[in-house]
Amino acid sequence: MKLVLCYLPIVIASFIASTTHASAGQVYHEKSGFVVIEAENFSTQHLDDKRRWLVFSKNTPGHNLADADQAHYHDASNGAYIEILPDTRSNHHETLVRSENFTNNAGTMAVLSYPIYFATPGRYYIWARAYSTGSEDNGVHLGINGHWPESAQRLQLCKGKHAWTWSSAQRVNTNHCGTPNTIYVDIPHKGVHTIMVSMREDGFELDKLLLTKDKSYIPAGKDKSETLSNSKPLKKKTQLLKITDYTRILHAIDSFTIENTGEIPYYQHKAESALAINAVKTAYRNKFAHAEYTVQAKEAGTYTLRLVTLAEIDGESTYIVSINNKEIGRFTNPETTTDYQEIYFNMQDVELTKGDIIRVSSKAVTNGKIPENGGTAFARGRWRALVLSKSD
Ligand SMILES: [Ca+2]
Ligand SMILES: [Ca+2]
Ligand SMILES: [Ca+2]
Ligand SMILES: [Ca+2]
Secondary structure: OOOOOEOHHHHHHHHHHOOOOOOOOOOEEOEOOEEEEEHHHOOEEEOOOOOEEEEEOOOOOOOOOOOOOOOOHHHOHHHOEEEEEOOOOOOOOOOOOEOOOEOOOOOOOOEEEEEEEEOOOEEEEEEEEEEOOOOOOOEEEEEEOOEOOHHHOOEEOOOOOOOEEEEOEEEEOOEEEEEOOOOEEEEOOOEEEEEEEEEOEOOOEEEEEEEEOOOOOOOOOOOOOOOEOOOOOOOOOOOOOOOOOOOEEEEHHHHOEOOOOOOEOOEEEHHHOEEEOOOOOHHHEOOEEEEEEEOOHHHOEEEEEEEEEEEEOOEOOEEEEEEOOEEEEEEEOOOOOOOOEEEEEEEEEEEEOOOOEEEEEEEEEOOOOOEEOOEEOOEOOOEEEEEEEEOO
16 A cells, blocks of 8 residues: 655645535534544644644655554545654654654644634533554644643543544553543633644544533544534625725615605615606606705715616616706616616716705606507616715
C-alpha cells in the first residue's frame, strides 16, 4: 500500500473544496447535545515546526517522514484522517525526546482548532476515533479556547490496536490505559467555543471527534455524521433588480402622495409595489395621473434620478418627471413580451432643495395588440420607484 500525504495549508483548502462534507459557509455546531467533527476538517494549526498533523486520504501523495505504519484511510470516516508526524518514537526501544516526540505539556505542540457553535452549555464528554499500531502513538491532549483543563488532557487508548477505535479514557498514574468515559470539557455559555487538539505522542492518528452531554453514550463504528450548520440561501430581492447603488429609494406606493393630485387618480397595485391607473374606466384612459413627493431638508443635494417603470404587453405608457412643474424627463416604455418588466429611465445632475415638489406622471394607453371586451387592452402606466443616487 502506498503511503500518501499532503502538506496542510494546501490540504485544508483542497479538502474542503472537494471530498469532505464541509464547504464554504458551513460551520460546526452542537445539535441536540452532540458535536461530531471530522478531525481532518480543522480550521487552523499552530506550533507545528517540529511535529505537524497531516491529512491522509486516497488522494494524498507519498512522503519520506519518519513513520512506523501505513495509511489507514480505508476505514476512516469521510475517507480521511490526520496523523502527527514525524513519528520518531513508535516503540519504547526508540529514544524519548521531550518536546520533540513526546510532551506532557498540553497545548505546546501541533495545536489544532475547531470552532463550534454551542446552543447548549454544560459538560461535554469527548470521544476520539483513533488508530494505534504501537505503544507510543496512543495519547493526545484536548483543550478548549486556548485552555487545557486537566479533565481533557491525556486521552489514551490501549485496546483496539490496528483498528479505528473510540476512546474517552484519561491516562492516570494508577491506570496507564485510562479510565473509560472520563475526558470532558465544560462549555461555559452559549456561543462559539474552540475545541483544540495538541500532541502528546507522535504517530497518533485521529479520524473523528465526538462530544456528547450524555456520559453513558458509547460511539460505535463511524457513528454519527459531522454536525454542520445547514445554511439556507439568503432571501433575494425580486424588485428593483438593477438598482445596485443608491442614496434613497422613493417608493411609488409608500413615499408618494396620490390624493388630490390631478383629474384622474392612481391606485396602489400592492402586489407589484406600483402605482397604476384603472383603465377599465374609459374616462381614465390617455390622460395623465400624478403623484407627488416633497423634498426634505436633509435630502437637499445633486442626484442622478432613476425612474423605475413597469413595461406592459398591451401598451407603451408615457411618463413625465417634473420638479416644481418644470419637466426634467419624459419617457415612453419600450415594447415588451414580459408584463411588469422593470424599465429604468435616468435623469442626470438633478438638484433638489428643501420643499421642491417632485411629480411623477403617467398615462394608460393601448397599442391595439391585445383584444379585450370588443376593444383592446390598456397598459396602466405602472411605475415602482424613483431612485435618488447622490452625484459624486
Ligand atoms: Ca503512519
Ligand atoms: Ca510516537
Ligand atoms: Ca501512526
Ligand atoms: Ca475523518
